[in-house]
Amino acid sequence: IAGITQAPTSQILAAGRRMTLRCTQDMRHNAMYWYRQDLGLGLRLIHYSNTAGTTGKGEVPDGYSVSRANTDDFPLTLASAVPSQTSVYFCASSERTGSGEAFFGQGTRLTVV
């Protein structure tokens, strides 16, 4: 089934630890995104990639890094996790760069303790 796969589904992480959230899409979409969703704040863009080899900063990039080595994969890394990074993380993709019509993965629920 075509779509976006995120891993892990959920994770409890000790503060200060490094963590990579994985995201893979098989739709050959050009653009990919990472959002975090927090109660009362809605979805906020962390980082994005218009195409393989390029990345950009979103609204809340601090503490996060991404890479886009190929079309399908867009991992999000927390170098040193802090409790404020407790959130639900969604990876998304769009067929066209700059389109707001995004397909979302199932999400990763991350708790930093």
Next chain:
Amino acid sequence: QKEVEQNSGPLSVPEGAIASLNCTYSDRGSQSFFWYRQYSGKSPELIMSIYSNGDKEDGRFTAQLNKASQYVSLLIRDSQPSDSATYLCAVKENFGNEKLTFGTGTRLTIIP
């Protein structure tokens, strides 16, 4: 200042009635508008996009856009219990700009 405003609800609507969801935005340069549906514990799913003033209909859903009033709405006709979800309004400035700004969502409950 919130750029995209939605009433958080909950909005309760009897089954079979029309549900009306509203969204206002602050950036007059916004060009593209979207409604996403998110069931509890699930990921957002695009249900409507609208780019021009007026109405756009897709099945039981109608999106309405008024750029002069900076207002976009979603009407759901013949509401069904399966429509119970949180509806997210999203606004984009223009093509090429990656910032898609989401509202915090309106929780809709359809009462059987």
